[in-house]
Amino acid sequence: MTDPQLSWIEQDEACTARWHSESGTPPPRRVQMADDTMNADTAFRLACEGTALLWRGDFQNARLLLQAVARRAEPKPKKAARKKAKAADVTPAHAFHLYRQSQAQRARILGMLLIPVGEDYTIPLRRAPDISEACVEAYGESTGPFVVSLRELLGVVSAHEWRKKGVEIPELGARIHAHYGVYSPVRGEYVDLVAKAPLPGKALAFDIGTGTGVLAALLVRRGVARVIATDQSPRAIACARDNIERLGMSGKVEIETTDLFPDGRASLVVCNPPWLPAAASSLLEQSVYDPDSRMLKGFLSGLASHLTPGGEGWLILSDLAEHLGLRSREFLQEEIAKNGLKVVARTEIRPRHSRATDESDPLHHARSAEMTSLWRLAAA
Incomplete structure (x- = not known):
């Protein structure tokens, strides 16, 4: 079975890369290049519209941008209060399904910031950490370059740290x-x-x-x-x-x-x-x-x-x-x-x-x- 491919245009050239998603999410159809000049409001708007952002800037700045987008994806206090009041009028099962829909929407938005991963799980970005050990634990030995959401990648790194520490x-x-x-x-x-x-x-x-x-x-x-x-x-x-x-x-x-x-x-x-x-x-x-x-x-x-x-x-x-x-x-x-x-x-x-x-x-x-x-x- 052929791995799914992510396609985009960069410097007027058509590009493709292997797409990786542990949840089975298909590759985004619309992809735009992004770097340190992109602000959080723009990134949030594009993500909500279904446009993925393939990061070409500093890795640590990508993490900060994801955190800023996550804050924007949280319900506003007044809106959350209205939702809570509305939830009181629905059945518990309906409230649960609304909650899951909200969580899925948030996950979709935060999954739109993408990171390239090279051979042997190297990240070709400035100030990128060494994630090779974490990726081998999660994905197995490297089979070549791919693109993955930063949110998933950070989850892999977090799991690695929890695995070392234990419960x-x-x-x-x-x-x-x-x-x-x-x-x-x-x-x-x-x-x-x-x-x-x-x-x-x-x-x-x-x-x-x-x-x-x-x-x-x-x-x-x-x-x-x-x-x-x-x-x-x-x-x-x-x-x-x-x-x-x-x-x-x-x-x-x-x-x-x-x-x-x-x-x-x-x-x-x-x-x-x-x-x-x-x-x-x-x-x-x-x-x-x-x-x-x-x-x-x-x-x-x-x-x-x-x-x-x-x-x-x-x-x-x-x-x-x-x-x-x-x-x-x-x-x-x-x-x-x-x-x-x-x-x-x-x-x-x-x-x-x-x-x-x-x-x-x-x-x-x-x-x-x-x-x-x-x-x-x-x-x-």
Whole structure:
């Protein structure tokens, strides 16, 4: 399959370059050259009109310009107040869809500032940083020059820094290092739930959709002799293997590339699926959004046939979708019952992240009521 190409006119000559977008965004149709002489108002206007800006100036000035455009893309206080008042008249589900539309529009505008990347991930601009290590981690070895949005490129660099630093997991007594495109366990409340729930057995556990491998590692730390962790994302598989090796648990955790369940049965099957039933618009959103609750339904439909007698399935799920009107509690209970399962117990915890108490958040009403639950399920 041929890589998409970006086309533009520069100094009266037709030019093309390979286009790269992790979210699958097509190359912009209109491209204009831009440098240090361009002001933020002009850049914002052009971006809103759908004209991309291929940067030829100083790299650090490009970052400053992107920040200035981002400020202009934020709703004005009076406009935001009108939107908040209007949102009070719509359903929670409609408010959520309006919020996502607004976020998508903002992402489209900020994605219009483009950066050329040369061989071996060099940037042919003044004061450009060395991003080669970050790009190799995110994209793999260089396959030649391309053009990418500055917003995505800065995300790659940020992910690299977070990967080096890692996230401290008190229950593990260690750090977990998330790779680019793999959701970081920054919301630690679900880890708390898994750390405290009584284990139904310690011989074998399955960790479905392992991501960084944090829950697989936690189960080993709690004394489970063997864990099989699965995921279908190549990035997640590489990330989980990296973390398990760092923790010295390779002899106890097997990592498999598969959709949902491995072969066999276990006394414990853990799953922390994406919490919101909506389509993902970017790589990282795949850890948050589960279209039509596909993973949730798949876990519940296959759980009973993968449990040993007396075994339990632990479903870790936020009720944010319920407060947003995207999925009902009745739907979840019906899915549990129709798949031959029963609820043994349920424990819950309030989120600790800052957005839960941010009254300026468009979804504050739902976020402030959110609870994350660990549903202990068994064959009926």
